[in-house]
Amino acid sequence: MPADHRPRSITRADVARYAGVSTAVVSYVLNDGPKTVAPLTRERVLDAVRVLGYRPNAAARALSKGSSDMFGLLVYDNRSPFFAELCHALDQAADEAGRSLLIVNSDRTQTATSEQIRDLASRQIGGLIIADVLTAGEQSLVESLGIRTVIIGQFGETDGLHSVGVDFARGAREAVEHLIQHGYRNIAFVGSAARYDERERGWREALSAAQLPPGALVHAPFSYRGGYDAALQLLRRPTRPRAVLAASDQIAIGMLAAFGAHGVRVPDDIAIASFDGTVVADFVWPRLTTAVQPMERMARTAVQLLMDPDAVREHRAYPTRLRIRESCGCTPST
Numbered sequence: 001m002p003a004d005h006r007p008r009s010i011t012r013a014d015v016a017r018y019a020g021v022s023t024a025v026v027s028y029v030l031n032d033g034p035k036t037v038a039p040l041t042r043e044r045v046l047d048a049v050r051v052l053g054y055r056p057n058a059a060a061r062a063l064s065k066g067s068s069d070m071f072g073l074l075v076y077d078n079r080s081p082f083f084a085e086l087c088h089a090l091d092q093a094a095d096e097a098g099r100s101l102l103i104v105n106s107d108r109t110q111t112a113t114s115e116q117i118r119d120l121a122s123r124q125i126g127g128l129i130i131a132d133v134l135t136a137g138e139q140s141l142v143e144s145l146g147i148r149t150v151i152i153g154q155f156g157e158t159d160g161l162h163s164v165g166v167d168f169a170r171g172a173r174e175a176v177e178h179l180i181q182h183g184y185r186n187i188a189f190v191g192s193a194a195r196y197d198e199r200e201r202g203w204r205e206a207l208s209a210a211q212l213p214p215g216a217l218v219h220a221p222f223s224y225r226g227g228y229d230a231a232l233q234l235l236r237r238p239t240r241p242r243a244v245l246a247a248s249d250q251i252a253i254g255m256l257a258a259f260g261a262h263g264v265r266v267p268d269d270i271a272i273a274s275f276d277g278t279v280v281a282d283f284v285w286p287r288l289t290t291a292v293q294p295m296e297r298m299a300r301t302a303v304q305l306l307m308d309p310d311a312v313r314e315h316r317a318y319p320t321r322l323r324i325r326e327s328c329g330c331t332p333s334t
Contacts, residue, residue: 010054018048071306072120073103076132080250081278086131089299097303106132114141121145127306150302155198157315162305164298164316171291171320172202175273176245182329184243184271186215190230191247193219199247199275215241227254243271249281252288267329277323286326294318
């Protein structure tokens with residue numbers, strides 16, 4: 001086999017040999033402790049780092065022994081477009097603050113969420129971000145651990161913890177009002193089966209303000225399959241709705257697939273508006289009209305709250321922005 005001529009990565013042992021010290025001394029210099037190092041020795045180590053181009057792997061170091069410079073992130077399902085983009089925004093915000101981020105997926109099928117929280121706490125993390133809905137027991141566990149924690153993507157205040165989200169009801173209301181402006185009167189809602197959804201409240205309020213009766217209500221998982229199956233339920237109804245508000249882009253895309261498979265045209269036969277504003281909403285056809293969550297702003301706020309020990313524990317809710325595309329019946333130029 002041909003020899004591998006790729007350059008070998010510089011290790012901590014290489015730095016130690018160049019500086020004439022032990023690897024432990026290199027570790028003390030790079031980690032600012034726990035033992036002090038004589039100034040001249042410290043300078044020799046730093047000079048070796050510069051000459052050799054050594055780049056310590058901060059993330060690996062944090063994983064192996066824990067670090068207050070690392071934040072933990074517990075996310076419900078990082079396969080979904082929304083959570084994938086939220087993870088990316090949080091990782092960028094943490095990096096800008098000089099922190100690394102350890103991401104754990106909590107889909108509640110393999111390991112209990114409480115066990116995952118304890119595991120993250122055992123790594124001596126400097127803060128915890130949770131993008132999931134906690135049970136009362138899980139919330140009590142988080143509070144008992146004494147780790148500064150931010151709940152992100154929540155409907156409202158979480159007692160005793162920082163929380164960041166959007167005004168879900170207002171965002172849904174604006175989306176439904178836009179559908180009503182098109183002249184649609186029979187407007188359905190597809191949303192969470194797990195608990196009452198503020199987006200459902202916004203849907204109801206918009207219809208009530210327009211003196212319209214609630215349309216069909218379908219509870220479905222937040223997944224492509226959930227949206228697909230919900231669309232089939234709507235098609236089986238005696239009276240098919242003229243428009244629908246989907247509680248997430250992921251649900252809406254599943255609905256688009258089902259409608260297309262059954263010859264139902266969007267928006268000509270059924271119009272759709274959705275929620276989240278993920279990138280994927282611009283790469284389906286028709287493109288989705290969607291209430292955009294300001295994920296970068298939410299992520300920066302979450303990290304700032306973890307960095308500030310004096311921050312007031314309250315819920316911070318940001319407005320959404322309705323992005324108009326073709327799925328509702330509009331014809332935007334861009």
